[in-house]
Amino acid sequence: MTERTLVLIKPDGVARRFVGEILSRVERKGLSITALEMKTADEALAGQHYAEHLGRPFYPGLIEFITSGPLVAAVLEGPRAIAAFRQLAGGTDPVEKAVPGSIRADLALDGQQNLVHGSDSVESAEREIALWFPELARG
């Protein structure tokens, strides 16, 4: 079943010049990039994106990080795109959770600055696509 998912290459990924590396892994996996934009998130957008984490101890630092510089937002499409990208990304903590071969395990060390975001469900994907690419919102 074809799905779509919202992916961010976070500001650390752009600063470390991993945009090509990460998009290359996406394409090698067989996912299609159907929207792609570089932008800098303001606090309002970052807060909406990470609304589920409001109140967590790491939330203020996360918002500061995500708004700290340009990032790349993308919509990927393909069979099981949500799970497929999360497999490519690896677990949240690049050392404790991400498996070798994943983007985070291979290229990151830090539990916050972990290079990428990928939607975790169909509902999250549709909510996040509507935030980052309002012109692609459905319903």
Ligand code: IDP
């Ligand atoms: P995910 O990005 O793997 O889906 P989430 O639990 O949704 O993980 O957390 C969102 C983001 O918040 C993470 O990717 C990471 O950047 C940051 N984060 C999560 N947990 C921590 C933490 O314990 N310390 C610092 N940052 C965290």
